[in-house]
Amino acid sequence: MIALPDSAAALVVLDLLGIFVFAISGALVAVRRGFDVFGVLVLAGTTGLGGGFLRDVLIDATPPAALADWRYLIVPVAAGLVTFAFHPTVGRLERVVDVFDAFGLSLFCVTGALKAVEYGLGPVPAALMGMVTGIGGGMVRDLLAGRPPEIFNSNLYATPALAGAGIAVALDLAGQPFALVASAGFGVCLVLRLLSIVLDIRAPLPRGPSNV
Structure with missing residues (x-):
């Protein structure tokens, strides 16, 4: 189970990596919106954290890791500064924001679900918590940037996060090694999210007129 010390340390590493890639996606959105350096750092931080x-507030893991561990604050700042400095290069990559967002979503859905299990939540609530962890930062990013949240786009977003979190929880409860648990949950979410972007796979929309 994930309470083992080595697994707990690996979970922190994955959490920090997820914060970094999500913070890059937030910083890239801020740069494209014409924000100054402070705005870039704010959007990087809110997206990453x-x-x-x-998650931590909902599972009563207080104070939240973002406030209790200095690394959780330094990582998004570093990601924001790197993105701000090198944005002419990354800005030319049309889909780079979606790719970084997909990686962040995949990492966070796993860490969120496994931390929820560690704090005593059952399989279904833990999987839902993994989904919430994955989509929370992106929703805050999009709202602050003044654009419709990605979760409300008909492209699959929350569904891959829920699937990845569910796989991670199921494998963890089955006693599988942490490496398998994390990689399987991450891989399922990432593949589903990238396929939805590349192949334009969309969730069903209501039929008929939408102005009623």
């Missing part, structure tokens, strides 16, 4: 902060 939003989902984990919400």
Whole structure:
């Protein structure tokens, strides 16, 4: 189970990596919106830390890791500064924001679900918490940037996060090694999210007129 010390340390590493890639996605959105350096850092921080902060509050893991561990604050700042400095290069990559967002979503859905299991939640609530962790930062990013949240786009977003979190929880409860648990949950979410982007796979929409 994930309470083992080595697994707990690996979970922190994955959490920090998820914060970094999500913070890059937030910083890239800020740069494209014409924000100054302070705005870039704010959007990087809220994107990287939003989902984990919400997770920790909901599972009563207080104070949240973002406030208790200095590394959780330094990582998004570093990601924001790197993105701000090198944005002419990354800005030319059309789909780079979606790719970084997909990686962050995949990492966070796993760490959120496994931390929820560690704090005593059952399989279904833990999987839902993994989904919330994955989509929380992106929702805050999009709202602050003044664009419709990605979760409300008909492209699959929350569904891959829920699937990845569910796989991670199921394998963890089955006693599988942490490496398999994390890689399987991450891989399922990432593949589903990238396929939805590349192949334009969309969730069903209501039929008929939408102005009623």
